[in-house]
Amino acid sequence: MKLLHLIIAIIIFSFCITGCSISTDGNGQQAANLMNDDFPPAMKGFVNVNGNKYEMKSGNYKWERKKGSETEAVTTDAASPSQIAFAFNAIGVKPNANIHIEIQDHPKISVYHWYQNDRDKEVILKNNHLSVPSSKGRYIYEVLGKWSNGEVSYTFVIDVK
Template identity: 45%
Template sequence: MMRGIKLIRMIVILSVSLLFGCSDKSVDQAEFPPEKTAAAEVNGTEYPMEKGNYQWVRKKGLETESVKTDHASPNQMAVQLKPIPVKPDQKVKVKIEDDPVMKVYLWNETGKEKEIKLEDDQITVPADKGTYIYEVLAEWKNGEISYTFVAEVQ
């Protein structure tokens, strides 16, 4: 009788271990970290924004998976980016997939200068001619991505 109980207990433990130990890859085919499209739109033309730092977290069964990157800062990235031509005081619409919470920052050569007001997903570029570096920090429930674009007021 005791041997029978031990055998049943062992079968139960093995069955539970197999259930939790094996993952079904077909259940979670979602890309991780997810790719989100991001663009700055000026006069109906979309200009892709450059992706910088990002971090994502997701639950996988009993485990938590996370990814965090370290990327060049927006002012360093700006050197490689082609500026978007804009007119003084022109509106630029920020379009990012899956409707994240967004904050926009103006950068200069040395770092982050100030937060820029975002209204209806749009910013207004300065009236003064020059080149302006913008970082858009997009936050979703499980992660965030920093995007950069450069506007040249002509």
């Protein structure tokens, strides 16, 4: 008899836990579905060098979206590209190598070279490709991806050998 009471208690407890974990918004939509709606989105960015793909490190971002009659916005402040570069393994390249930049959902892209702790100059892109310098050294780049509802700053580092 005690075993039957224990089984019934476990079943009731299981229903309570399940019932508590699924909630709805004001329109009857399950909150679990809202949790899967990634906001802010995690847009990955890559550089492709000689057929090898390397992920760029994301930094600052800002996103906004309409939710009914309201606008939801998220803005972050991260380390600067020169600070991010300290922990970034440089990508070894040959002088004048060609780098292709690939970012999810094809945003408008701007690229900047960083010198010491500041943005030095904008780098000219041709079809999301850039040529690295011919001089040996370590170079820090910031890639700014802009979508209609947000933007993300990415960093990558190359070592021209």
